[in-house]
Amino acid sequence: MPWTSLRLFIPGNEAQQADVIARLRAFALELLRWNQGVSNLISHDDEPRFVERHIAESLAGAEIINSLGCNVLVDFGSGGGVPAIPLAIAGVGARWTLVESRRNKTLFLRRAIQELQILNVDVLTGRLEVLVETEPEALICDGFTSRATTRLGPTLALAGRLVSAGGHAVLWKGSGVHEELAASRADWARSWDGPTIHSIGNGPNSIVVLTRKQDS
Numbered sequence: 063m064p065w066t067s068l069r070l071f072i073p074g075n076e077a078q079q080a081d082v083i084a085r086l087r088a089f090a091l092e093l094l095r096w097n098q099g100v101s102n103l104i105s106h107d108d109e110p111r112f113v114e115r116h117i118a119e120s121l122a123g124a125e126i127i128n129s130l131g132c133n134v135l136v137d138f139g140s141g142g143g144v145p146a147i148p149l150a151i152a153g154v155g156a157r158w159t160l161v162e163s164r165r166n167k168t169l170f171l172r173r174a175i176q177e178l179q180i181l182n183v184d185v186l187t188g189r190l191e192v193l194v195e196t197e198p199e200a201l202i203c204d205g206f207t208s209r210a211t212t213r214l215g216p217t218l219a220l221a222g223r224l225v226s227a228g229g230h231a232v233l234w235k236g237s238g239v240h241e242e243l244a245a246s247r248a249d250w251a252r253s254w255d256g257p258t259i260h261s262i263g264n265g266p267n268s269i270v271v272l273t274r275k276q277d278s
Contacts, residue, residue: 065113071121072152073128085151085178086117092174093142101166103142120145122262123207123232123269124154130230130271132205136161138190138220139211143171145234146207150183157182159201163189194223202226209234215246218272222253225274237266 065083072079090112097103108115123145127135133156137146140160150158160183162168168187175183186193186200194201206221206229214233221231231254235242243257256272 068113068118068121071118071124073124074153082152086148088178089143089147089151089174090117092177093170096170096173097142101170103167103170116142116144117148119234119262119267120148120209121152122260123234124149124152126260126269126271127154127205127207127230127232130205130232132203132230132232133157134203135159135205135207136201136203136224138206138208138217139163140171140185141167141210143174145209146183147171147174147178147180149207150180151178155205158184159203160185161190161193161201162187190220194220198223204229206231207233210236213246214239214242214270215249218246218250218254222250222274227274227276229274231270231272231274233270233272234262235268235270239268239270243270 065087068083069079072082093103094109097109104116135155135158137158137160140146140162146158146160160171162171165187168185171185201224203224204226206225208217211217214235217233218231225231253275254272255275258271260269262268
């Protein structure tokens, strides 16, 4: 997938898009270098398709999040930094907090943020289930993102403790999303309105948006 094709997902004029793509390339090079020599961040099978599989799918959420008006975002299970770092590079949101339990991955996240001079992005090391008890004020947000982490029901239960009324959960899910929604509806429907499901291209993956109810 050519880098120029990412312009479809990036807000701004041509010069701004070119700057974002240059920074995305730098992020990709750093991640692949780290993945091959320091610590496993993504599957090695995904390395040749990193632009299509990871960066483009992350940026597919840019217009969605911007349209929702989310400014303070928490990304759960950030791993190698997708979707949060590509979205932050593209100017989505005003402040991000990336939560990752594995120290080797948070070391990479901090390095990438420093090397690329990405502003207003913090990294927390730890399990979100614990951090919501120990650092709740640092995690209050109006947007909650997660890609390829736990099942939808437990994810929304955690998000419900952090997202302010009227805020949104924006979740990247695979082909089983309808089954996950149906299986946990009795639990999440008490706190969330929706969902709205946005397909990502012609593939099996999608972005699911739910809205935190005002009275829960």
